[in-house]
Amino acid sequence: MSRRFKHLPGQVGLCLGVALLVLWSVGPVYWSFVTSITPPNALVSDNLHFWPQTTTWEHYAKLFGATSTSQGNEVASVWPQFSRAFANSLITSLAATALVVIIAAFGAWAFVRLEFPGRNVLFVLVVATLAIPAYTVMIPLYRLMISMGLIDTYTGVTLIYVSAFLPLALWLMRSVYQAMPLSLEEAAWLDGASKLRAFVQIVLPLAGPGLVACGILTFLSAWGQFMVPLVFSPTLATKPLTVLIPEFVTRNYVDYGLMNAAGIIAILPPMLLVLFLNRYLVSGLMAGAGK
């Protein structure tokens, strides 16, 4: 009994700390969600409500509807733009994720297990680019993309994402392969399998969690990109959500309900990833950052 009482202040402090941490991390997102289901006239009232007195889906209806009204006037629906931008975000992020995971899966293994000329130089150079901010190469890239006709194309944007997120994936996968005992592969070699075959059949399946972590990190980074598409995706042909949503502001009237609803939709994919795959995400971050 006395032991329990001695720890009581500590326990209370711990709970308080946890509550504060959760509030800090989720509070703003919760507030955005509440805003997105609050009727417009309640948004501009003086009283704060931590849960709206009446809830509405009209902001979402405005995003998804064929027509919409703003302050009583019928305005053009944002759905065509919104759906297009959502698709653009999804296409470029998924394409970049797939490419990064495949290239890193094979490339990192080559860096760990195969001797070839230029191996160490290339690896050090690639990892060193982790410390180089992406915008440093932005202006020459812009001119390069213009000369190759890749501005505002899925190919152009995806390639830039791949070049930006490949180094971290290589670094992560290298540590995954290094942690695996060589004996696994050696046994297959003795049975006559080629190195590549031993890798694909034995090592690759075991590297699954690492590959998932790489995929999540790449997808999240690509999904959240803003400055790259701001320059390289000027029109709706490839413009992602991150560039479209802030444009809702620049109209003469800022529709905060609409913006928060759009924001909530844009954070759904990352939320789902965190919800279902957080184990891989955290282990990936730890391996990537802690080394």
Next chain:
Amino acid sequence: MTLRIRPPRLGRLRLGRDARLGLALALPVALIMGGLVFLPLLSTLFDSLFRVEPMKPGSPFVGVRNYTNLLKDSTVNAAWITTAIYVALAVFIETVGGLAAALLLNRIKIGRRWLLAIVVLPWCLPPVVNAIIWMWIYNPSYGLLNGLLLSAGIIDTPQVWFNNRETGLLLVSVVHAWRMMPLTVIILLAALQSIPAELYEAARLDGATGWQRLRKITLPLIAPGLAIALSQSTVFAVNLFDEAWILNGASLDTRSVIIQVYVLAFQNMKFSSGMALSVLTMVISLAVSMIYVLRVYRETRFE
């Protein structure tokens, strides 16, 4: 950074199967990184010595004049100061908050995985959406921040936060720190978990207080992790763009160096000035992250 790839001595060296396979698998890496990072990087360095402006004919060699002009430009200098303030504020918030959160998480045994998922959430969301969420919180008329402070009696009238430069800088830094703190938490938590529990047990037997244990055991042992966390948060804060851009646009009050690069290059169409400024920022970023890069390099070399 210099590119020095020694050509293979072809006469003596017949590549074996392994080497050919290795080259084939590394080729996509070399092509993508070479074409989209290394060459543009060299081109940035090179072109920053010329006048490259789409609106003006020709691109004469100007030496370091792009750089000296930047040093004389009062807008650019103001942007450097703004960025320095962002770095100081963001790194402080992230490190103090991140250390507190990591120490807390390290003591939690039940449900740590879920708590960690909640903590990591802000880092996973698109920075633009974060900034929009906070922009609404900071709204002068109907924002949560004004509402909370008014009802707590801390202020009597709603504040237009971005009318005041100091407040604006602080609020942008808070949004940035909100997003980046999870990285610091993860790095420090990994460092904390590598400390053997016996050390604390021994210290407790010797009668050390909690504060002493933190000072004498925890902090020295997580120093390498702390160095990485500090250099990461510094580099990210030097490169702050999204939050300041969304919250306050190109406003001079909150204009970071990267916003200045963007304005120079893509609004004023002065490519070479933009490149020179991005080279300067990169040099500073690189210098700061040297700790990190050196560790990586050392690890790859001694193999």
